Amino acid sequence: MTTPNANLYALLSSRFPADRSACCIETQDGLYYSWDDLERATARIANLLLSLDLPAGSRVAVQVEKSPEALFLYLATLRAGLVYLPLNTAYRAAEIEYFVGNAEPAVVVCTAQNFGWVSKIAFKSGAHSVFTLNDDRSGTLLERAAAHSDACEIVPRAADELAAILYTSGTTGRSKGAMLSHGNLASNAQVLHDYWGWSRRPPGSDVLLHALPIFHVHGLFVASHGALLSGSKMIWLSKFDAREVIRQLPRATVFMGVPTYYVRLLAEDGFTRETCRAMRLFISGSAPLLKETFESFQQRTGHTILERYGMSETVMLTSNPYDGDAGSVRRGGTVGLPLPGVTLRVVDDAGRLCGPDEIGHLQVKGPNVFAGYWRMPEKTREEFTGDGFFKTGDVGKVDRGGYVSIVGRSKDLIISGGFNVYPKEIEGVIDELPGVSESAVVGVPHPDFGEAVVAVVVPRDGASLDAGSVISTLKGRIANFKVPKQVHFVAELPRNTMGKVQKNVLRERFSAAPA
Template identity: 75%
Template structure:
């Protein structure tokens, strides 16, 4: 593709098989979509969007449940040269009001169940068209596209043209819209296609078991782009359900998930090496993977999980290697090495480089790094250094071999009595203790120390660890200023849809009690 023809869809289409009659997507309920179906469906939807005569750069906001048609809508938006804006299906009226007001989409697509309150919000903020889309292939979007031609000439785009806006989780203040260009997404798709071995397989020989939501980087961009660019079939499940995944694994070669998925697979008695007999790769991301889960999964399945690191603003940044002896090149507790083309550094508070294993702020630069925050030029400038590195907000370190480890978010850093305390370090000790399933460490206001270290522990089933005993054991392992002043017990930790622990919720819940 030339710099004048850098539409992401055009790149993905170069990977489609020559025989378009083969299966592109197989659904949980036995439907088969061919590659020709994909091209025809995206063509019809692109023609529908093009018929609206929208200005260049117009946004298409989508809040629907996962379905092949929802993926086709994303691809059609790219083909039409418009900007895709996926929204979490859990968002309610106040949140949607903010997103629609902020992004001012020309088109909004929602479920029929939400139409009664989404449509008035959209109309209030100047949206031209509101459509519905259901998982059973009904809705006004498909009805109006049905009679249109399936042929469509994909609109040429430049690498710097906007392809998507992803709103961050907004745990500290209002959500920010990360602007991702065609060039950002294309560069990352091509790197992952090669780095994870898709390019070494015969075109179409891989089968991706897709269980992730598609309003997020992981499921929409990373998983789908890899499969599309390699002409690989996807087994499309509406959500993760351990029993159904175990049943489908023998038909697949690649699986991508969040750590919670792997924990649930290990809890399923039918998950074993036989179920994984065709698999070549398990990938984990979006939240930290416990070393125990990493080790137990390898023992049970015979496969070593490949952990990687990315974010809404950058797509993927680092990855443990695919090639080489997995047990040697994939290191538990790390997110691997910077991907080709990505420059990653760890700096101290003064902006000076940290040495090997020195803990500091992770900053990155590369063709995958986003163009900035939508309608927030000042915030964008704040988040980039003078020499063009993006401040990720993550705290981490790089070891002597170049492997990156994430210690936590800078906003989660605890400063207690003038000392920096990194929650991940304490959590790693707690998680290894008898009776502890998992833990989360937070800082809460304290009159003397500024912040006090507090831990929330989820006991293992049938276990009843005692707070004082856990504290005693910690005092033998770490400096006293790092030891939690209090340990609370909870049946589970609050998580968002991608499995990340919501420490802001824990700070609210336990801050007043400490």
């Protein structure tokens, strides 16, 4: 009996439309790539990689700007049975030196602009080849691939074999490489295909407006796999631009973004119900969505944003429902229900199960959960329980209806005077104050309390706020031990490329401020 090929590319390509001349990707500049173009391009790149005679399990590290060719490189790496390692385009030399030194990729692909310093790092770490790829369809990768055949067999891979390594953001300590298998990615893609309604529509009838970066779970896996698995066209934006998104939205049916995208869309007068007339689904993730944004979006567009929850180690874990079957609704401030196949539990510090609405540590199990951290067996053992649950590092709760709410990261927990303080709870109260646009709450060292609660607030345009009045108001609304000892005002909160607030930056900045 022949074992089916569990290579993720085999699954994706099995769902490509019968008419391979149809448009697969259209860029904002008007370039069209057919499904046949995708298959031929990925075959040529895969054949180039195979011609290098690399050992099984070799890594292909990629730090390039977003382009259709960059997506083809990812798919070609899968097709060749190698391991894809995407790297944030914001990383600089010291960071790349760490990632390349840790992963020891056989192939490194970078922009021509960075070739000089990236190649030195790569060859020092034992790389076999370094290629360039630019966002204008130029570079040595495509030049070399052009000499190879545009037909290529998909290299057989088992479900538990490695498909990708994603390094965590590393806001605390060194980044860890999460190892994701072909089975992890395939199972999650298939679940989302059904759960988010792709499967309910005729194949290829959806159009994904793709504005996310592709060095991250959200843009590379969740968005791209969704379109590929349903044989749907992608309108490809090199980066998020609110006005360009508004221009393209009438031709799209699905859009995925981070909360910042939705805030910026709402700031545009041209973002209206008419703009969204063809849309069936807006999805938000990668960072918490403010309830105000959730409600403002509903009022402006008539659409309810679907918020979900996932991470590099697990891909997607929970999601608000696609529709109202069985009385389920999309609830603002929650990340929905555990996805089919995912088991989620909340435990206290002693490992005991928490009851409904009790705050504790989120732990998960399922076919989407990663195998462990690259070359960190001890860290892997630490992050899994004896019965196989992964400790997400997130703190949250599950209500009586099964909806999950994230309270924060366990590393962000503030212990002040012996009391546990959850930043998100205080942020929620501050964000409702008049004149407040958004806030972030962190803990800083304090000689008496161990940690002091500090609030960093972004005022609305034209608002006049002062620390004393904010603190006074909070004293009437929350327990005294939760009230910030300091309130600072900033024009904007520091964020990473996926829109997450960098609380480590805030802690460093305000730790020296007098209590």
